[in-house]
Amino acid sequence: MDIIRQRKNLISKIVFQMSTIIGIVALLILMFSIFNEAFGYVIFVNEKSPHEIFNSEKNLGEATKEELISILEDYISKGLMRRFNFEQSFSERSAENILELVMTEVVNPKIVKAWSLTSSLFGKKKIIETLKNDYPKGNLEFRSWLSPNFLLSPQSSIPEKTGIITALTGSLMLLLIAIILAFPLGIGTAIYLEEYAKPNRLNNLIQLNIYNLAGIPSIIYGMLGLAVFVRFLEPITSGKIFSQTINSTANGRTILSAGLTLGILILPIIIINAQEAIRAVPKSLKFSSYGLGATKWQTIWSHILPYSMDRILTGSILAVSRALGETAPLIVVGASTFVAQKPDSIFSKFTALPIQIYQWTARPQPEFRKVAAAAIIVLLVLLLTLNAGAVMLRNHHNKKKKG
Amino acid sequence: MNLSIGATLFDKNPSKALQLRELLLRGLLSFSAIISICVTLGIVYILSTEAFLFFSSGEVSLLEFFSSIEWQPVIDKFGILPLLNSTLMTSFIAMLVAGPLGIFAAIYMSEYASNNFKARVKPILEILAGIPTIVYGYFALTFITPFLKNIFGHDVVDVYNTASAGIAMGILIFPMIASMSEDALSAVPSGLRQAAYGLGATKLEVSTGIIVPSAISGIMAAFIVGLSRAVGETMIVALAAGAGSNFTFNPFKSAETMTGYIARISGGDIGYDTVDYNSIFAIGIFLFIITLVLNIISQKIIGRYREIYD
Numbered sequence: 137m138d139i140i141r142q143r144k145n146l147i148s149k150i151v152f153q154m155s156t157i158i159g160i161v162a163l164l165i166l167m168f169s170i171f172n173e174a175f176g177y178v179i180f181v182n183e184k185s186p187h188e189i190f191n192s193e194k195n196l197g198e199a200t201k202e203e204l205i206s207i208l209e210d211y212i213s214k215g216l217m218r219r220f221n222f223e224q225s226f227s228e229r230s231a232e233n234i235l236e237l238v239m240t241e242v243v244n245p246k247i248v249k250a251w252s253l254t255s256s257l258f259g260k261k262k263i264i265e266t267l268k269n270d271y272p273k274g275n276l277e278f279r280s281w282l283s284p285n286f287l288l289s290p291q292s293s294i295p296e297k298t299g300i301i302t303a304l305t306g307s308l309m310l311l312l313i314a315i316i317l318a319f320p321l322g323i324g325t326a327i328y329l330e331e332y333a334k335p336n337r338l339n340n341l342i343q344l345n346i347y348n349l350a351g352i353p354s355i356i357y358g359m360l361g362l363a364v365f366v367r368f369l370e371p372i373t374s375g376k377i378f379s380q381t382i383n384s385t386a387n388g389r390t391i392l393s394a395g396l397t398l399g400i401l402i403l404p405i406i407i408i409n410a411q412e413a414i415r416a417v418p419k420s421l422k423f424s425s426y427g428l429g430a431t432k433w434q435t436i437w438s439h440i441l442p443y444s445m446d447r448i449l450t451g452s453i454l455a456v457s458r459a460l461g462e463t464a465p466l467i468v469v470g471a472s473t474f475v476a477q478k479p480d481s482i483f484s485k486f487t488a489l490p491i492q493i494y495q496w497t498a499r500p501q502p503e504f505r506k507v508a509a510a511a512i513i514v515l516l517v518l519l520l521t522l523n524a525g526a527v528m529l530r531n532h533h534n535k536k537k538k539g
Numbered sequence: 540m541n542l543s544i545g546a547t548l549f550d551k552n553p554s555k556a557l558q559l560r561e562l563l564l565r566g567l568l569s570f571s572a573i574i575s576i577c578v579t580l581g582i583v584y585i586l587s588t589e590a591f592l593f594f595s596s597g598e599v600s601l602l603e604f605f606s607s608i609e610w611q612p613v614i615d616k617f618g619i620l621p622l623l624n625s626t627l628m629t630s631f632i633a634m635l636v637a638g639p640l641g642i643f644a645a646i647y648m649s650e651y652a653s654n655n656f657k658a659r660v661k662p663i664l665e666i667l668a669g670i671p672t673i674v675y676g677y678f679a680l681t682f683i684t685p686f687l688k689n690i691f692g693h694d695v696v697d698v699y700n701t702a703s704a705g706i707a708m709g710i711l712i713f714p715m716i717a718s719m720s721e722d723a724l725s726a727v728p729s730g731l732r733q734a735a736y737g738l739g740a741t742k743l744e745v746s747t748g749i750i751v752p753s754a755i756s757g758i759m760a761a762f763i764v765g766l767s768r769a770v771g772e773t774m775i776v777a778l779a780a781g782a783g784s785n786f787t788f789n790p791f792k793s794a795e796t797m798t799g800y801i802a803r804i805s806g807g808d809i810g811y812d813t814v815d816y817n818s819i820f821a822i823g824i825f826l827f828i829i830t831l832v833l834n835i836i837s838q839k840i841i842g843r844y845r846e847i848y849d
Binding site: 140142144145148149151152153154155156158160162163165166169175205291320321324325327328331332333339341342344345346347348349351352353354355356357359362363367378400403404407410430431433457460461462463464467468470475490493497498505508509512515516519523524 | 557560561564565567568570571572573574575576579580581582586614619639640643644646647649651652653660662664666667669670671672673674676677678680681682710712717728741742743744746747764767770771772773774775778780801802805806812814819820823826827830831834835838
């Protein structure tokens with residue numbers, strides 16, 4: 137009898153432990169599946185091979201500036217030549233710059249096939265076979281889809297040339313607007329609820345309401361933003377009432393509208409975190425301040441807020457990292473599908489990092505999956521940095537309060 | 540919380556300007572608190588007026604909305620059942636993954652694990668819960684779906700299917716259920732535990748016979764919050780569950796959910812005051828009510844078990 141009980145006990149322990157470990161394994165597989173896509177061999181085929189356009193023993197990279205210009209003149213139209221000369225005259229351009237022009241305009245390498253990291257590492261023979269049989273003119277290269285070029289290029293419809301600079305700027309501006317809206321409002325509400333509000337019906341309702349707001353699906357906030365900011369407040373959010381000259385093709389689907397929507401989305405999170413921070417301020421601190429004759433606001437401003445500020449900031453950083461990854465409300469508010477230029481004002485059309493990931497993932501071409509994986513790595517690194525910042529702030533706070 | 544001692548001491552000797560500033564700031568702060576109420580009112584107002592326009596357009600009656608099994612806006616068929624059905628399917632699959640895993644992990648962390656193990660595993664689970672849902676959508680589409688295809692056959696499993704979306708959602712929700720359930724388990728007074736051990740019970744008997752039943756309301760609340768999260772989840776289903784409504788109970792077929800439909804329709808440049816535009820609000824208010832009811836139930840349950848042990 138006892139042995140059976142012991143055995144049951146042991147088996148259940150293993151089951152419980154496995155369940156916990158599955159969580160860790162899931163995280164590892166998730167990370168692996170992303171990194172697996174972001175690096176790997178690619179075959180690219182040149183439209184014109186470098187040897188064909190440059191009749192010399194040397195490599196194209198060793199060609200002089202004059203030789204490169206003459207290649208350009210031979211292979212691209214006069215009009216295009218003139219345009220390049222107009223953008224920056226050829227005499228002022230460096231040899232590297234002209235080489236880049238030759239590469240993109242004449243050689244024009246196109247990726248025709250791409251592999252994941254695991255098949256690159258373990259199936260190289262097969263890859264070389266494919267290269268020989270299917271793409272005799274192709275070149276094999278190990279490519280990191282996450283590259284400085286990727287970070288700094290604007291959006292493009294060609295997977296190997298596309299980048300995330302427009303999306304990064306968009307995300308940054310959205311977050312800024314969201315913080316400007318939600319931070320003061322959130323802290324104000326938290327101070328009111330913790331320091332001023334008497335426990336009456338209205339204040340209970342406000343508190344209950346905040347908890348419920350935190351549980352509403354984010355897509356509903358997007359619909360609120362669509363109806364209020366994009367449609368109802370269009371004259372303001374498209375910037376028409378400020379200036380007639382503003383390009384108004386965005387129809388209210390602007391950075392401002394989306395930023396305000398995200399601000400409202402993170403408002404309840406900031407309030408709840410700030411309330412907890414303020415609640416943790418020792419009563420003795422408050423009483424001594426009142427005892428010295430300070431007013432309520434003086435006590436709040438010079439004692440309660442300074443004491444709780446780093447915890448409030450920690451909570452707010454976590455709220456911001458939530459906003460950074462939010463996708464659904466941005467789609468509903470009307471993120472643009474293609475934005476090739478960096479947004480120049482808060483009244484511009486917008487795209488954001490998660491929106492880019494969504495669009496790239498949804499495309500059928502496998503190359504775009506790899507681009508999406510690279511963008512996900514950037515997003516995760518940003519989130520990790522934010523969270524590390526929050527943890528450091530928390531540790532700093534704990535040390536200060538102890539010392 | 541309201542400290543009137545200092546205030547009354549001060550009130551005997553106020554300077555006018557200072558008093559005015561106090562009043563002004565108080566007004567400002569209460570105004571910011573009112574805003575959160577306005578957000579809720581705004582959501583309710585907008586969803587209901589637009590949904591009203593949808594139902595009063597004559598294209599669809601309430602009865603048809605809730606009974607027809609066809610959702611084809613192009614030919615004016617608006618029955619929410621196929622969308623609701625796939626929402627329930629993905630949520631059910633998610634809970635099937637996250638429920639048992641979450642509660643087992645919670646029992647392990649609360650009753651078995653050393654503090655050292657806990658300190659290492661908890662941050663990992665927090666990371667898992669903090670990853671944006673779009674990443675889970677990517678994971679579902681590029682990893683889970685091919686995985687299912689390899690197991691069940693390429694012809695059986697569609698490229699877009701509710702099973703892979705549900706599994707990814709389960710992984711997303713699992714840490715939340717584990718963490719909330721663990722809080723509930725840890726809140727059980729240790730006297731109960733020690734009494735049971737004193738009677739010679741094994742760890743399993745204590746956990747499943749004493750601790751879990753005592754914390755059952757907290758665990759239920761965790762499940763309900765997880766369910767509400769699954770119902771409202773958008774990006775995973777938008778990427779992995781497929782576009783186009785489909786009334787099916789086969790988890791390997793593509794079927795659009797309520798949130799998936801809202802995201803797809805509003806993603807295009809949608810014209811105001813069209814049936815399409817109004818239809819997303821009709822679905823939105825339905826979604827809002829479901830999640831609100833689930834959240835209120837879970838808060839009621841949590842409130843009750845706090846009363847018992849505090």
